[in-house]
Amino acid sequence: MGDLQSLLDGHGLMLVFLNVLAEQAGLPIPAYPMLFVAGALSMQPNGPSIGTVLFAVIAACLIADTAWYFAGKRLGQPMLRTICRVSISPDTCIRQTQSLYLRVGPRSLIFAKLLPGAGALSTSMAGMTATPFLTFIFYDALGALVWAGAALVAGMVFSDFVDTILAAFSAFGHIALMVVLGAFALFIAWRFWMRWRLLRRSGLIPRMTVMEFEQRRAAGDKPVVVIDVRAHGAAPIERIPGSIVMEIKGPFDTLSGHDASSDFVVYCACPHEMSAAVLAERLRTAGYPNTWALAGGFDEWKRLQGTSGLPTATPDAPQQIIAH
Template identity: 70%
Template sequence: MGELQTMLENHGLMLVFLNVLAEQAGLPIPAYPMLFVAGALGVQETGPSIGAVLAAVIAACLIADTAWYFAGRRLGQPMLRTICKVSMSPDTCIRQTQSLYLRVGPRALVFAKLLPGAGALSTAMAGMTATPLPVFLFYDALGALVWAGAALLVGVVFSDFVDVILAGFSEYGHLAVLICVGAFALFLAWRVWWRFHMLRRTRRVPRMTVDELEARRRAGTLPLVLDVRAHGPAPIERIPGAMVVDMHGSLDALGGQLEARDIVVYCACPHEISAAILAERLRAAGYRQTWALAGGFDEWKRLHGGAESPPQAAQAAQAAQAAQAANDAAAG
């Protein structure tokens, strides 16, 4: 296996720590291949022990994820938008991550790292929702253990196969690197094409500006407003009068709400694509007077003086939950 195995055997722990730290910080440097190898070398007793590798991974994850946590707590929704802009699927990125965290809470951190693109976003959501720091650290460490443990287990089970791969890299290293880079370039090109195609398609859906929506409200001709953002058990601010819908749900669930009415759909994602997708479905179903709200919920908040800060939003949500719990207790 030559120099590659020698490097992994002598400096494996530091390499694992730096690789995981870089990946969790957001750099496109996958850590799983390194963890596979670390698992194989650990079981063969030619590299760092499995326990030491797990400790290094958890430390690296806690360092990077705590930074995302405080960034989310300080910056809130703009932080999610910034992360999602570099995602392969920024349109669904925010909605899916918010939906996951709002439904499950900090327990989502246990398995978030196993879901592509959800790791940093979930830690930012923990900060946005003012999850207590000790609770965040506990679930994040548990999530790092699950994430790294799965990779190390694969390395242990397929240790002989990993040896073959390492030998191949040592002998055909340059060719292997070229193949990997070429495969990644093809994947990236396909995702860029898919993204361009989706943007071009949804751009045909007409937009209504927030000013036009407010003018209709003042004139007493407010359209039916549909909210396709992620929602969970905790209260979430939305445009007054908006109806919460699932963008992929059956249109029959809306019943007679759609009949003889103008419809405006909004979301909180880049290029308002989630809203445009539902608006496209509605128009194809015969509801031609349907628009996506230009700028989405963020533009509506800007017009109305800006969003609450993350701690204020969390306090409002906690107060609403406490009031609901008191009402339930009174009813019982």
């Protein structure tokens, strides 16, 4: 396999460590191809042992994930907004990861790395929810073991195929490298294009400012139905008074008691009001034409509380839970 084989044989563990560290730190550099190769090389007489590779992978994961854990613990919600802005995963997928962690807890770290865009977010959620550090380390290490073990085993099973690919790389050199880089660039461009389409589509949903929202509720001229579409779990969280808790893809059965001509305001806690806009679009399609996403979401509403001149509504209706 020529120079490529020599490089992998001589610096394979370091390459695996740095590749995994970069990916877990949030860079769009997939580590699975390198783990496939490491698994295949472990089948050769002079190849690295699986135990050594796993140690390098788990160490890289724990270093990066510990940084995400303490960033989430220190920064809280702003950290999640930062992840949402830089991630190429759809905002709705990020919201689902939050919801999963709130429901399952640190056990979700065991398989979080197998879900697109869920790794850094899950570890940040562990810090935000004050998961004990030793508990976090235990489940995170298990998650790294499951994540890396799947790729290494696949590399071992298909070692002959991986050897063929490596031989092709050595034979065609720069051409093969350009093909791989081109395919990776196309993949990244496709993911960004998909997110851009979603942002453009959600941007068509009208927004209502917090000031206008509170003015309408205080006036009482027309019923205002407030819907909370944030991720939620067993732990109680602060909500806008009178909110109905609803899943982004949940049924509308509970809304049957409300007049379809009422004003419906949906809020979340994500950039671009993405989750709120997605649910608002569903409501409009289902026959609730007066539906808005709350501009700035819960964070903006919370920030403006106590501001002079901000009207407040007095009713505090009981919350209703709409099941999945």
